[in-house]
Amino acid sequence: MAGRVVLHGMWASPYSKRVELALKVKGIEYEYAEEDLKNKSEELLRYNPVHKKVPVLVHDGKPIAESLVIIEYIDETWKEGPRLLPQDPYERAKVRFWTGFLQQQLFEAIFAVIKTDGEAQERAVKEVHEKLKVLEEGIKGSYSGGSPFINGNSMGLLDIVVCSTLGAHKIHEEVLGVKFLDPEKYPRVTSWVTALVELPLVKEATPPLEKVVGLLQFLRSSFLESAAA
């Protein structure tokens, strides 16, 4: 499958990171265009007029937006290389369900912890733990043989989303002073995330710790300031 592939992304965006990981897993050659989100390029605005967000994948001049939509497109277009979604419709439904859960429930809950303090933050932290418990039980139920990755296959869509949601747990600990991944409470989730972040592909795509910590601290203080205003 030939064709020019350009990814418009942002170095700290977990959504952008997901697409990068998918491209790397498939071994697809691509160009990367870093976007300044305070000064978005004309191209980005033309390619994603509806949301004006990253990531956007441009394949032979044709844009695709929304990270999960992009990853399914990648899987369907580049059929050589490891599969990002399983073949069986029921297994695919499971992956899409858990991906949706991670995105809509867990990711949002973690984001709430970042944006709040005091009592509101305490409630947000409690909610993250509730979601992690559901995820732990879910892996036990849906993937009784172990998580898709630990089964020995290469990273798939679900692994990529788990990685982009929970991979930064050490950074969350440092900036928020909260430890989410308790190996005693969530053994399956913890071992899955730990295995994922050690992969060379993932390490390659992970920006330096101090840089992300710095940005997260800045983001958090901006959110808190504007909430207090």
Next chain:
Amino acid sequence: MADEVILLDFWPSMFGMRCRIALAAKGVKYEYKDEDLRNKSELLLKMNPIHKKIPVLVHNGKPVCESLVILQYIDETWSDKCPLLPSDPYQRAQARFWVDYVDKKFYELGRKVWSTKGEEQETAKKEMIESLKLLEGELGDKPFFGGEKLGFLDVAIVPFSTWFYAYEMCGNFSLEAECPKFMAWTKRCMEIESVSKSLVDPHKVYGFVLQLKKAFGIE
């Protein structure tokens, strides 16, 4: 081996209606179970312990939850008849993008239009019209979002139209006047049997919304 297909649903649910249309379009025989959401059945709680919500498709005892996950499952499992997603990956991505857009925007806007007042309601009405106009742009000159035939995006959006009468009554505005092209599309969809037999009467939906407002103490 005969397939056992059950749909756990709630009659005014737009998300449930999506699944009904897809199953009808594919000619799949299934058992419809209407849930009382204030008194959820054991089956629902067992099949969707995580969200405890409808719709849930139970296929030979195995549950599939979340309407868009269900739609794709139906499309991939009963793939011989009436494909909902196109075969070209780029067109598939476009359909998924717009369905994602509808889910992100519509439900919340709809809820605000029927349940709020004053400035919040006015803003929601305005944004709803803008969203519909954006979708009209995506439709273009095609009879359906899927082209000549009903597709994934058509099936995902058309159930919302059963709630339009309720939005118009609660919001005191006319969607027909603002978005005639969109309304013409909904009428075209209603001419298709799998759609018309799966959608509920908008007047009944309005009655349901009035009950909800009363129950929540909203004027």
